Amino acid sequence: MKISVVIPTYLRPNDLARCLQALCNQTRLPDEVLVVIRDTDVETKTLLESFNLTPFPLQTIIVNVPGVVAAMNVGWDKTQGDIIVSTDDDAAPHSDWLAKIETYFLSDQQIAGVGGRDWQYQGSHLKEEGTPRTVGKVQWFGRVIGNHHLGTGKAREVDVLKGVNMGFRRAAIQGLHFDERMRGMGAQVNFEMAFALPLRRRGWKIIYDPSVAVDHYPAQRFDEDQIHRGQFSAIALSNIAHNETLALLEYLSPIQRIIFLIWAVVIGTRECPGLVQVLRFLPSRRFLIVRKWLATINGRWQGIQSWLHSERAAVVPPPGVFEHSNSA
Template sequence: MEVSVVVPTYRRTDYLEKCLDALKQQLKPAKQVIVTVRETDQETWAFLDRYPRGSLPLDLVCVEVPGVIAALDRGFSRASGEIIAMIDDDAQAFPDWIQRLEVHYQSNPRIGAVGGKDWIYDNGEPQPGNPQPVVGRLQWFGRPIGNHSLGFGEAREVDILKGVNMSFRKQAIGDLTFDPRLLGTGAQVHFEMSFCLALKRAGWRIIYDPNIAVNHYRAQRYDEDQRHTFIAEADYNQVYNETLAVLDHLWMPQRFAFLLWAVLIGTRSARGVVQTLRFLPQEQQWAIARLQSSLRGRWDAWRAWHRDPQTPTGATIYQG
């Protein structure tokens, strides 16, 4: 099967160089490596002009609109392979990355998406974490579970993949595009949740295999979303985006259970009352600020969804 790889990038040329170098080392070469570059990103254009591409089949795409959603829509529409894989510019794929992706698609025609594990590094140091058996699931009441960097064991079916290391069967995508309602000027957090859940609703299987791996050297983001730092706008955006994706996917009784859980309990990254009380002793006023931004994100997303529930469509319905 032919594989197109999409690499969205913005002003991170040192990381991009290593990402492209790793794609040169694939045991199964990509048919096409699409790098999407912002029109105004002169630094990256200059780098790509001098990059020694060798046999790497680079295809450069200019993007006029800020944000990863616009970049991916342009990149995916350009892809000609039967499989469209995505990797972040600050990640480096293991040599068997494409090879392992292909094996899953060949094993079952109902598999519409495959992703894997990202081994996280901050400032060059590997980040410890306890292995987690549950990865990429959406619980019945709408609580999303990630843990893609902490998965272990055999391949298994999931609901959600992580954008740094995911792929799709082009046939399954059909006319589906990334959700334009999502907020953010750069990362647009949770963009992959809406996309993956749309494929699930169309009847496709989504596979997570921790043996399909990339090293993820988490780099600076050039937008309001800064890792490890609380910024109210970024917090609001990611909660808003998550809420829209979940509301799209659940049935009405589940939606009310989700909103009740979200307000009363929540998670570390999308706070409810219980999580706020948990972190209040160490975070003090910042815990209250996080609660406020999370509740605003939940409320505004609910109002937007209720006013105009534009559930993403376009994925090809699986005909088994």
């Protein structure tokens, strides 16, 4: 079994150097590493030209389109591995990361995806602590629960993985690409959801194991999405709501779609509030919660429009309908 690792990056050469060093320290080395950079990113290109002593083939892929979706699609299309794994440039996988991922894929041919915890750090300290009971699930009415950075306990099946720590079986994703309808100029939040849910809909297993871990040092972003860096942006939040709405409308049943839209408008979440959340936080956040609500409603509406006016071309094969790889 061959493993390819793809790392999309933009203007973060120091973070990327730490990530590549972590891959060099793997107990199970990757069979190839592909770093996808923008054509304008001279700093990262310079770094990669000096990284010529890695214990694995290192390839630089150049794209001229902004956004993680374009980078991932180009990078994944050029891989040769039976398993394609991705992490972020500001992450450092633990030394047994690839070994554990490979073990899962060898153990069960119905597993399409494997991922785990990203231990988020702010400097040398954990950014957040907790022990959530639920990780990576889409509830029946459409609420999405992440918590990938806080998961503990045993491995379990999930609906969604996180881009900083995810790997997929090539045979399971034949014909499937990251959705180019995802909005945003950089992070394009929820692109992983749009990728994973079609696999779940067809019956593939997706595994989250907290011990399949990376250290994550959230770095500066160079786009409008600064929400997860502590800054509000109406455009970014609208994009988040659009992407989530589009992905869920394609995944949920007709009845669930109606329930989801009612829940999203009436209740919602802290990040993408509905009317109930507006009333809840109005005394303390005033104009900010109203701005978040307006951006969310705008994104939801645009997500509905995208769903109505487009159709995904990808056909995802069900488990078992593929040829077993003979790769060593």
